[in-house]
Amino acid sequence: xxxxxxxxxxxxxxxxxxWRGIAADWSSDQRSFKxxxxxxxxMWVFLLSDTFIFGCFLLSYMxxxxxxxxxxxxxxxxFSLEIAGHHMPLLLIAIMTFVLITSSxxxxxxxxxxxxxxxxxxxxxxxLTAAFGAMFVGMQAFEWSKLISEGVRxxxxxxxxxxxxxxFFMITGFHxxxxxxxxxxxxxxxxxxxxxDFDTGRPGFFTARKGRYEIVEITGLxxxxxxxxxxxxxxxxxxx
Amino acid sequence: MADIPxxxxxxxxxxxxxxxxxxxxHSWWTKYxxxxxxxxxxxxxxxTALVIGFVALxxxxxxxxxxxxxxxxxxxxxxxxxxxxxxHGMIMVVYLLTALFLGGFGNYLIxxxxxxxxxxxxxxxxxxxxxxxxxVMLLVISFFVPGGPTGAGWTLYPPQAILSNTPGQQWxxxxxxxxxxxxxxxxxxxxxxxTVTVLQARARGMTLMRLPLTIWGIFVATVMAxxxxxxxxxxxxxxxxxxxxxxxxxxxxxxxxxxxxxxxxGSPILFQHLFWFFGHPEVYIVALPAFGIVSDLISTHAxxxxxxxxxxxxxxxxxxxxxxxxxxxxxxxxxMNPYFGxxxxxxxxxxxxxxxxxxxxxxxxLWQGDIHFNPPMLFALGFIVTFVNGGLSGLxxxxxxxxxxxxxxxxxxxxxxxxxGVAPILVIFGAIYHWYPKVTGxxxxxxxxxxxxxxxxxxxxxxxxxxxxxxxxxxxxxxxxTEGIMIMPESxxxxxxxxxxxxxxxxxxxxxxxxxxIWSLRHGRPSGPNPWRATTLEWQTPTTPPPHxxxxxxxxxxxxxxxxxSVPGAKEDFIPQNEPGSVTKGDPA
Numbered sequence: 001x002x003x004x005x006x007x008x009x010x011x012x013x014x015x016x017x018x019w020r021g022i023a024a025d026w027s028s029d030q031r032s033f034k035x036x037x038x039x040x041x042x043m044w045v046f047l048l049s050d051t052f053i054f055g056c057f058l059l060s061y062m063x064x065x066x067x068x069x070x071x072x073x074x075x076x077x078x079f080s081l082e083i084a085g086h087h088m089p090l091l092l093i094a095i096m097t098f099v100l101i102t103s104s105x106x107x108x109x110x111x112x113x114x115x116x117x118x119x120x121x122x123x124x125x126x127x128l129t130a131a132f133g134a135m136f137v138g139m140q141a142f143e144w145s146k147l148i149s150e151g152v153r154x155x156x157x158x159x160x161x162x163x164x165x166x167x168f169f170m171i172t173g174f175h176x177x178x179x180x181x182x183x184x185x186x187x188x189x190x191x192x193x194x195x196x197d198f199d200t201g202r203p204g205f206f207t208a209r210k211g212r213y214e215i216v217e218i219t220g221l222x223x224x225x226x227x228x229x230x231x232x233x234x235x236x237x238x239x240x
Numbered sequence: 241m242a243d244i245p246x247x248x249x250x251x252x253x254x255x256x257x258x259x260x261x262x263x264x265x266h267s268w269w270t271k272y273x274x275x276x277x278x279x280x281x282x283x284x285x286x287x288t289a290l291v292i293g294f295v296a297l298x299x300x301x302x303x304x305x306x307x308x309x310x311x312x313x314x315x316x317x318x319x320x321x322x323x324x325x326x327x328h329g330m331i332m333v334v335y336l337l338t339a340l341f342l343g344g345f346g347n348y349l350i351x352x353x354x355x356x357x358x359x360x361x362x363x364x365x366x367x368x369x370x371x372x373x374x375x376v377m378l379l380v381i382s383f384f385v386p387g388g389p390t391g392a393g394w395t396l397y398p399p400q401a402i403l404s405n406t407p408g409q410q411w412x413x414x415x416x417x418x419x420x421x422x423x424x425x426x427x428x429x430x431x432x433x434x435t436v437t438v439l440q441a442r443a444r445g446m447t448l449m450r451l452p453l454t455i456w457g458i459f460v461a462t463v464m465a466x467x468x469x470x471x472x473x474x475x476x477x478x479x480x481x482x483x484x485x486x487x488x489x490x491x492x493x494x495x496x497x498x499x500x501x502x503x504x505x506g507s508p509i510l511f512q513h514l515f516w517f518f519g520h521p522e523v524y525i526v527a528l529p530a531f532g533i534v535s536d537l538i539s540t541h542a543x544x545x546x547x548x549x550x551x552x553x554x555x556x557x558x559x560x561x562x563x564x565x566x567x568x569x570x571x572x573x574x575x576m577n578p579y580f581g582x583x584x585x586x587x588x589x590x591x592x593x594x595x596x597x598x599x600x601x602x603x604x605x606l607w608q609g610d611i612h613f614n615p616p617m618l619f620a621l622g623f624i625v626t627f628v629n630g631g632l633s634g635l636x637x638x639x640x641x642x643x644x645x646x647x648x649x650x651x652x653x654x655x656x657x658x659x660x661g662v663a664p665i666l667v668i669f670g671a672i673y674h675w676y677p678k679v680t681g682x683x684x685x686x687x688x689x690x691x692x693x694x695x696x697x698x699x700x701x702x703x704x705x706x707x708x709x710x711x712x713x714x715x716x717x718x719x720x721x722t723e724g725i726m727i728m729p730e731s732x733x734x735x736x737x738x739x740x741x742x743x744x745x746x747x748x749x750x751x752x753x754x755x756x757x758i759w760s761l762r763h764g765r766p767s768g769p770n771p772w773r774a775t776t777l778e779w780q781t782p783t784t785p786p787p788h789x790x791x792x793x794x795x796x797x798x799x800x801x802x803x804x805x806s807v808p809g810a811k812e813d814f815i816p817q818n819e820p821g822s823v824t825k826g827d828p829a
Contacts, residue, residue, distance in 0.1 A: 026448060027447055027448070027449065028253070028447060029252070029253055029442060029443070029444055029445050029446050029447045029450075029798070030253070030255075030256045030257060030440075030441075030442050030443070030444060030446070031256055031257070031439070031440045031441075031442070032439045032440065032448065033439065033440065034256070036440070037440075038360040038361070038436050038440050038441070041435075041436050041439060041440050042360070042361065042432045042433075042435075042436045045432055045435050045436065045466065046428070046432055048466070048467070049428060049431075049466040049467060049469075049470060050470075052467050052468075052470035052471065053470040053473060053474060055470075056470055056471050056473075056474035056475075056514060056517075057474055060474065060478065060489065060510055060514065063507060063510045063513075064489060064505075064506065064507065064510070067505075067507045067510075068505040069505065070505060154481060154485045154486065154487045155485060155486035155487055155488070155502065161505060162487075162488055162504065162505060163487075163488060163489070163505060163506070165487075166481065166485075166487035166488065166489060170477070170478070170481060170487075174477075209261045210261070
C-alpha cells in the first residue's frame with residue numbers, strides 16, 4: 001500500500017476546468033497537485049531548479065561572448081565536416097540533434113507502454129532510448145576529440161576568443177553529463193521493468209517503498225528536459 | 241476572535257492518500273546515524289550547524305582581537321586575518337543559518353506541523369544530511385591543509401580570489417568551492433523533500449491557508465533556495481575552471497608581479513552578478529523562516545491570534561518574489577551600468593512594503609495580548625526590535641547615492657550583522673527554547689535562558705550600534721590594521737576596543753546556552769506534551785518526544801487554522817488545530 005498516486009479512494013468527482021480548478025486544488029487540503037504523485041512533483045521541482053543551472057550557464061556564455069574584445073569564432077565553420085570533398089557545416093551537430101529528438105519519441109512510446117503494463121515493449125523502448133542517448137554521447141566525444149586535435153582547449157582557441165573553447169567544453173560537458181546520467185537511469189529502470197519489479201512490488205529507487213510503473217514516466221520527464229536543454233544549447237551556441 | 245475566513249469546520253474531506261510506507265530502522269546505526277527519520281536528521285543538522293557555528297564564533301573573536309587590540313596576538317598576521325574573516329562569514333551565512341533553519345527546523349517541523357508521518361523521500365533526506373556533513377568537513381579540513389583556508393573574503397570575488405598572493409591558494413580555495421558545490425547538491429535533496437512534503441503530504445483538512453506561518457516561511461525559503469543556489473553552483477564551477485583549467489570566465493587581462501598572466505577577456509562583474517543572484521535571495525532564505533517562526537512564537541506566547549494571517553502569507557510570498565530582482569544593490573560600486581542602480585534601488589525599497597506589513601502585524605498581534613515574558617517571547621521581541629533597526633539602515637544602503645560613500649565601510653558590517661546576523665540568530669535561540677521540550681520532553685532552564693537572552697540582546701547592540709558610527713566616520717571594513725588611518729580619531733580606537741570586549745562577553749554568554757542545552761537533557765523539568773498550550777499539530781502528538789512515524793495509529797485531522805488563541809466562549813484559551821468545530825457554523829461539508 002505504497003502508492004499515493006493511484007489510490008482507489010481518490011475522489012471520483014470531476015475537477016473544475018481552467019483557473020477555477022487550479023484555485024480549487026490549491027485551496028484544498030492534502031495535496032495541491034491532485035493527480036500527481038510525490039515522485040512526479042519532486043522531478044518537476046528538480047527540473048525547475050536545474051533550469052536555473054542551465055539558464056545561468058547560458059547567460060554567462062552570452063555575457064562572455066558580448067564582453068570579449070576578440071572576435072568570436074563562426075560556429076558553423078568550426079563545427080563543419082569535410083566529407084568526400086564536400087564542405088558540410090554543422091553536419092555532426094544536426095545528426096546529434098536528430099538522434100536526441102528521436103530518443104524523445106521512443107521515450108514517449110515507452111511511457112505509453114508502461115502505463116499499459118506491457119513489460120517487454122516498455123523495456124525495449126527504454127533500451128532503445130538509452131542507445132540513442134549513448135550514441136549522442138559518443139558523437140559528442142568524437143566532436144570533442146576533433147576540436148581538441150585542432151588545438152581548441154579550455155584556455156585557448158586558435159579560431160578566436162579563448163572563452164569559446166572554455167564555454168564549449170563546459171556547457172556541452174555539463175549537458176553530456178546529464179545525458180549520461182539519464183542513460184544510466186534508463187538502463188536501471190529498464191532492467192527493473194524487464195524483471196517485473198513493478199508487478200511484484202520490489203523496492204524502487206532510493207527508497208524502501210515499492211516501485212511503480214510511474215518511474216518510467218518520471219524518467220521520461222528528465223529525459224525530455226535534457227532534450228529541451230539541448231535545443232537551447234543548439235540554438236544559442238551553434239546557430240548564433 | 242475568529243473572524244469569518246478562519247471559521248473552524250466540523251468535518252474533514254475524505255482521505256486522498258493512503259498511509260505512507262515507513263522505513264523501519266533495524267539497528268543502532270540505521271536508527272541514530274544513517275537515520276531516515278526526519279526528526280533525527282533534524283537534530284543531526286542542528287547539532288552539526290551549531291558546532292560549526294561555534295567555530296565561526298571563535299573566529300569572530302579573533303577578528304575582534306585584532307581590531308580592538310592590534311598586535312596583541314602574534315598569531316594573527318594579515319594573511320590569517322583574511323582567512324579568518326572569510327571563514328567566519330561563509331560559515332555563518334551558509335553552513336550555520338541556512339542549514340539550521342531549513343535542515344534543522346525544516347526537517348523537524350514540516351512533517352509534524354503539516355500532519356505527515358515523515359518527509360516524503362526519507363532516503364534522499366538522509367543523503368542530504370550526510371552531504372551537508374561532508375561539506376562541513378571539507379571546510380574544517382581546509383584549516384589544516386598547507387596554506388590554510390582561503391582568504392578571499394566570503395564573497396570570493398575574482399580576480400583576487402584566485403590570484404597567487406591571496407592566502408589559501410594551494411588548497412583553501414579549492415576546498416571552499418568544492419564544499420559549496422557539495423552543500424548545494426545536498427541541500428537540493430533536502431529542499432525537494434521539504435517542498436513536496438508541504439505541497440503533497442498534508443493532513444486531512446490542512447489547507448495551505450491553515451498552515452502555521454513557520455511552515456510558510458520555511459516553504460517559501462526552500463523554493464527560493466532551490467532557484468537561487470544554482471547561480472552559486474554555476475559560479476563555483478566556473479571559478480574552479482578559472483583556477484585549475486586556466487579558463488578566463490571571470491579573469492580579465494592582468495599583470496601580477498610585473499608579469500602578464502595568461503588570463504584575458506573575462507568579466508569579474510559576471511561573477512558578482514551570479515554571486516548576488518544567489519546572495520540576495522540567501523538573505524531572505526535566512527529571514528523568511530525567521531519571520532514565520534517569530535509569528536508563531538508571538539501568537540502563542542501572547543495568547544492571541546496572529547493579526548492579518550492572509551497578509552502575512554502574501555507578504556512572505558511577495559518578499560520571496562521581490563528578492564530575486566534586487567541583487568545588484570550589492571554592486572552599486574562595481575562599475576556596472578548606473579541605470580541598473582536606479583532599477584535595483586527601486587525594487588529594493590519596494591521590499592520595505594511587505595516587510596513593514598509583517599512588522600505592523602506582529603505589533604498588532606501583541607497589542608492587548610496576554611504577553612508571557614518567557615524565553616521564546618523575549619527572543620521574539622528582541623528579533624522584532626533588531627530587525628527594524630537593521631532594516632532602517634538598509635534604507636540608507638538601498639539608495640545609490642547614499643550607498644556609494646558608505647559602501648565597504650563598517651556601516652555595512654553593522655547593517656548586515658543586525659539584520660541577517662543577530663536578528664535570525666535571536667529567532668534560532670527563541671525557537672530552540674520553544675521547541676526543545678518537544679524534541680527532548682524536558683524544559684530548558686528558565687533562569688539560564690533569561691540570562692542568556694539579556695546578555696546576548698543587549699550585548700549585540702553594544703557591539704553593532706557603535707559600529708555604525710565607525711562606518712559613518714569612513715572606517716573601511718576588512719582592513720587588517722586601522723592604525724595610522726587619518727580619519728580615525730583616538731576615540732575610534734577606544735570604541736573598537738570596547739566593541740571587542742563586548743564581543744567576548746556575548747560570546748562567552750553562549751556557553752551558558754550550550755550548558756543549558758546539555759544540562760536540561762537530563763535535569764530539565766519534564767515538559768509534558770504541550771507546555772506552551774499551543775494550537776499547532778506538533779504539540780498534539782500522542783507521545784512526547786514523538787516516535788518514528790509521529791502520530792501513532794491515527795493521522796491527525798485538521799479542522800481550524802493555527803491561531804485559535806483566546807477564542808471567546810471556548811473553555812480554554814487555546815483550541816488545537818485537530819479539534820473539530822461546531823456544526824452550526826454553516827460548514828459546506
